Every structure is written in structure tokens, then in C-alpha cells.
Amino acid sequence: MRKLLMFGVFILLLPMMASAGEMQYGAGAFGGLNMPLIQDDQGSGSAFGAKAIISGLPVFTFEPYLVMAKNGDPEIDEPGVTNDLEGAKITAFGVDGTLGTQMGGQGMHPYVFAGIGFYKATRDQTDMFEEAGTDFGFGGGLGLTFGLSPKLALDVRGKLNVVPTEGGSSDKSAWILGGLNFYFGDK
Amino acid sequence: MKQIISKAGLLTIAGAVVLLAGCILISGTFVIVEPFSFTTHTGFYYYNIDITDEPDWEDHKDDIDNVDLVGFEMWFQNNSATSVSFRVYIDDPDEPVYSSFSEVDANASLILSDLKLPEGETHLTYGNSFAYVQNVEALKELVKGGEFHFYGVSTGGANPMYQVDSGMVIVTFSASK
Numbered sequence: 001m002r003k004l005l006m007f008g009v010f011i012l013l014l015p016m017m018a019s020a021g022e023m024q025y026g027a028g029a030f031g032g033l034n035m036p037l038i039q040d041d042q043g044s045g046s047a048f049g050a051k052a053i054i055s056g057l058p059v060f061t062f063e064p065y066l067v068m069a070k071n072g073d074p075e076i077d078e079p080g081v082t083n084d085l086e087g088a089k090i091t092a093f094g095v096d097g098t099l100g101t102q103m104g105g106q107g108m109h110p111y112v113f114a115g116i117g118f119y120k121a122t123r124d125q126t127d128m129f130e131e132a133g134t135d136f137g138f139g140g141g142l143g144l145t146f147g148l149s150p151k152l153a154l155d156v157r158g159k160l161n162v163v164p165t166e167g168g169s170s171d172k173s174a175w176i177l178g179g180l181n182f183y184f185g186d187k
Numbered sequence: 188m189k190q191i192i193s194k195a196g197l198l199t200i201a202g203a204v205v206l207l208a209g210c211i212l213i214s215g216t217f218v219i220v221e222p223f224s225f226t227t228h229t230g231f232y233y234y235n236i237d238i239t240d241e242p243d244w245e246d247h248k249d250d251i252d253n254v255d256l257v258g259f260e261m262w263f264q265n266n267s268a269t270s271v272s273f274r275v276y277i278d279d280p281d282e283p284v285y286s287s288f289s290e291v292d293a294n295a296s297l298i299l300s301d302l303k304l305p306e307g308e309t310h311l312t313y314g315n316s317f318a319y320v321q322n323v324e325a326l327k328e329l330v331k332g333g334e335f336h337f338y339g340v341s342t343g344g345a346n347p348m349y350q351v352d353s354g355m356v357i358v359t360f361s362a363s364k
Contacts, residue, residue: 038215041256041359076313078220080355081260084314125317129256129327167252169214169361 024103026053028155030179034069034090037160037172043072043087047175051096053183055103063115067092069175071121088123090173092161098143104183106147114140119163121171137163137171145181153181214363216255217243221356225339230288232339235280236356239333250362254327259299259316261354263309270306271341273351275299277329278336291338296325304341313357330358 028051036042049067071087094117101111119137122130143157159175219241225232238244265271276295278285285291299319302311311319320326329335339351 040216040218076218076220076357078355078357080222081220081357082310082312082314084312085258086314125314126256128317128320128323131253165253165361167361167363169216169252169363172215 022056024055024183024185026055026103026181026183027051028053028063028179028181030155030177032175032177032179034071035174035176036071037174039171039173040076041074041085043074045070045072045087047090047177049092049177053103053181055101059100059102059111061098061101061103063096063098063113065092065094065096065117067175069173086123086125088121090119090121092117092119092137094118094139096139101143101145102147104147104150104153106150109145109147111143111145112140113143113157113159114138117161119161119171121163131166135163137161151183153183155179155181214252214361216359216361217247219243219358219360221358222353223337223356224353225351229286230340231285231291232351233284234337234339235284235334236277236337237334238356238358244333247360247362248333250364251331251360252363253361254330254358255361256317256357256359257298257320257326257330258313258357259311259354260313260357261311261316262352263304263311264350264352265304265306265309266350268306271304272300273302273304274340274342276338276340277326278338279329280332280334280336282336284336285338288340291340295336295338296322296329298322298326313355 031048033044034047035044047067047069049065051063051065053061053063055061069090069092073083073087074085075083094115096113096115098111098113100109102109116138118135120135139159139161141157141159143155146154148154156178161173161175163171165171219238221236221238223234223236225234263273274297276291276297278295285294298321300321302319
């Protein structure tokens with residue numbers, strides 16, 4: 001609850017943080033592949049989500065997001081082992097900062113982004129092994145927007161997520177996402 | 188002067204990010220599957236689980252951060268007309284192998300219980316085994332050492348003609364360098 005409150009306060013502060021220039025807003029929806037990296041106990045699955053897009057500076061945006069992801073069932077390649085362990089479900093929310101994007105307009109715009117978030121992974125079968133503690137993580141990657149019209153753009157991105165776990169390890173995943181961004185206001 | 192400090196700060200931050208990313212990226216999980224077949228003792232079954240000769244263990248034993256999961260795959264045959272219940276205990280390898288069920292029950296850690304075995308064959312699958320797992324902290328601590336005593340005990344039934352055909356312990360470790 002406290003994490004949610006902190007996140008809410010952070011989102012409310014974003015417009016002040018981007019106070020230079022006229023504020024512009026947009027929204028996006030996306031989906032794609034979710035690939036756990038170097039995790040033998042998770043398989044590849046899917047991810048879907050939505051985001052708000054807030055900009056007060058040229059080529060720079062803040063993007064609060066919510067993602068619902070599902071890992072695939074792991075495959076243990078060992079004779080006799082029944083592969084009936086399910087993949088984890090992940091709820092992630094946070095904020096990314098992007099550099100290189102444009103709030104609408106046509107053309108192709110590559111960009112970089114990085115951000116922080118909370119990643120809650122659950123698997124009902126193995127909940128007795130879940131570690132209590134923070135689910136704080138961070139991520140970043142590269143993306144490309146294609147302006148389809150002054151207010152609509154196709155957005156494709158690859159994101160690496162890193163969630164530190166007990167003892168110095170981390171859960172890592174790659175999201176390959178595609179979706180549409182819609183920009184509010186006159187262009 | 189300000190520019191120099193600003194550039195140095197940026198370089199420091201960039202270096203820290205690269206170092207942090209490098210440290211965190213060299214980590215992951217690996218799974219070890221250890222087959223076992225119990226030997227019958229008076230009042231219980233026994234096996235010494237030892238994964239320390241597994242190649243993955245030898246490669247990563249000094250880098251293990253956590254035991255993420257411990258599950259089981261087991262096949263049972265109950266030839267009696269009544270159902271029995273099955274439990275698993277584990278204990279430190281430095282402890283002696285116990286000679287009676289009462290010693291096992293008094294000294295070892297109960298990590299799997301309430302498994303009902305009806306007449307005939309029962310197959311406990313990996314995914315389903317977690318429903319019976321308990322005492323997770325003791326289980327993780329002993330498994331992290333790579334070797335432990337593994338006891339099986341059946342209860343109920345007047346004289347169950349009963350056996351554990353075979354089984355596997357499946358352990359998921361997380362490790363980092």
C-alpha cells in the first residue's frame with residue numbers, strides 16, 4: 001500500500017518536474033513477448049499493458065505504466081520429471097523516462113529509455129517459497145516510434161528488466177513490445 | 188570548473204551504472220535433478236541425497252545465493268487394501284542415520300506431509316508436490332549444503348504392503364558472481 005502511495009505521489013509530481021515548456025499528454029496501449037533471462041524455473045510468455053505519456057520538454061517524456069505479464073511454464077529437460085509447474089504471473093508498475101521521442105507528428109523516431117518500477121511475481125503452486133521483501137527493480141532499452149498521423153504513432157520497444165533478489169542475484173526479463181500511442185491536444 | 192565537475196559526475200554515474208549492470212547481469216537460476224531410490228529400514232525408508240558431484244553444483248557451488256524451489260517427483264505402490272499416508276523428513280548430513288522411526292520423528296525436520304496414498308499406484312508430480320511441502324526454511328538451509336539425510340515414513344494401514352518405487356528431488360538455485 002505504501003509503495004502504491006509513493007508511486008501515486010511521484011506521478012502527481014511529474015508535471016512539476018517537467019515544468020519547462022507547455023505540458024503535453026498522451027496515452028498508449030501495448031503488448032508482446034515476455035522472456036525471462038537465465039531463469040531455468042520460468043518460460044517465455046506474454047506481456048500487456050497501458051501507459052500515460054507526459055511531456056514538458058522537447059524529445060523527453062515521462063511514461064507511468066502498468067504491465068500484466070505471464071511467464072510460460074518452465075521445461076525441465078530431464079527424463080521422468082513432469083513439467084507441470086506453471087510460470088509466474090507478474091504485475092509491474094512504474095515510470096520510464098524516454099529521450100528522443102516526439103509527442104505526435106509523422107516520421108520515424110528512435111529513442112532510449114530507462115526507469116524504475118515495482119514487479120510483483122506470484123505463482124500459486126510455490127507461494128510457500130516466496131521471499132518477503134521489496135520487489136523494486138529497474139529497466140531500460142531502445143524503442144522506435146512511427147508517426148501514422150499527427151496524433152497516432154506505432155511504438156515498438158525492447159526493454160530489459162532487472163529485479164534484485166535475495167543474496168545478490170536478480171530476476172531478469174526482456175520485453176519485446178509493440179503498441180499504439182495516442183497524443184491529446186492540437187498538433 | 189563547473190563543466191569539469193559536471194563531466195566527471197556524468198562519467199562516474201555512467202561507470203557506476205555499467206558496473207552495477209555487469210554485476211547484476213552475471214546471475215541466474217539453475218536446476219539440479221537428483222534421482223533416489225530408498226533403502227528399507229525398520230520403520231522407515233532412507234536415502235542419502237548428495238548433489239555435490241553434479242556438474243552444475245561444482246560449477247556454481249561458491250556462487251549460490253538462494254534455494255528458490257525444492258520439489259519432488261515420486262512413484263508409490265500400495266498393495267494393501269487400505270490407504271496410507273506418507274511423510275518425508277530431512278536432516279543434517281553430520282547427524283547419524285537414525286535407527287528407528289521415533290528417532291527420525293524426534294530429531295529430523297518434517298518437510299513433506301499429508302500425502303494420502305490410496306490402494307494401487309500413486310504418482311506425485313513435481314508441480315503437485317509443492318502442495319505438501321512445509322518447513323521451507325529448514326529445507327532450504329539443508330539443501331543449500333548440497334547433501335542431507337532423506338527419510339520416508341508411512342503411517343496408517345494395519346500392515347501396508349507398500350513401497351516407494353523411485354523418486355527425484357528437483358532443486359532450483361539462484362547464483363551470482
